[in-house]
């Protein structure tokens with residue numbers, strides 16, 4: 395049975411992890427959390443920093459990435475509201491598993507580990523959502539692994555663009571990402587990602603506008619990524 399209450403239109407609206415909480419508990423979470431503002435380009439934390447807080451995205455976008463010894467970056471995901479960030483080190487009481495950088499001016503609420511653990515102890519129902527979130531992360535990692543084995547680079551670029559398009563049914567979907575960020579996400583060199591983008595543009599599936607990509611045929615990208 396789904397015990398979740400409807401969202402009451404507060405600062406936690408849409409945040410799945412807190413969806414089942416009573417309004418007074420939600421208010422307590424909001425009062426305990428610290429508002430944070432991150433400028434575009436600001437690093438929120440780096441890999442191996444102590445993982446001492448859960449970050450609840452309210453506005454903007456944050457890229458999660460790992461850095462190779464050569465300095466090369468691999469972007470693992472881009473987190474946008476109403477997603478949360480930083481749950482992994484909160485759960486295993488360890489250090490950050492990846493680094494995070496604001497790629498747009500962003501606002502968030504930061505909930506300390508101590509406050510989060512208090513919340514879990516007094517509202518064990520929250521563990522349902524925590525487990526769903528961890529399950530979702532494992533599922534995404536499994537899919538990323540399979541993509542690296544089964545898809546060629548243009549296929550991974552197409553799949554990354556489909557993922558970034560979300561559920562939008564609009565005929566044109568604007569993605570605020572430049573080609574090097576896309577290369578970091580698709581796991582390829584900038585040059586080969588540029589070639590893939592060029593060939594998709596020639597086929598009329600997208601166009602580039604400075605630092606953005608406008609997807610004009612998401613179905614064609616889905617087919618190229620083996621998703622339909």
Ligand SMILES: Nc1ncnc2c1ncn2[C@@H]1O[C@@H]2COP(=O)(O)O[C@H]2[C@H]1O
Nearest residue numbers: 445470471479480481482483490491492
């Ligand atoms: N492969 C991944 N895909 C999506 N999100 C990730 C991935 N790895 C780490 N994260 C997120 O990035 C955060 C880095 O800090 P944490 O380890 O505290 O919690 C991590 C997750 O919220």
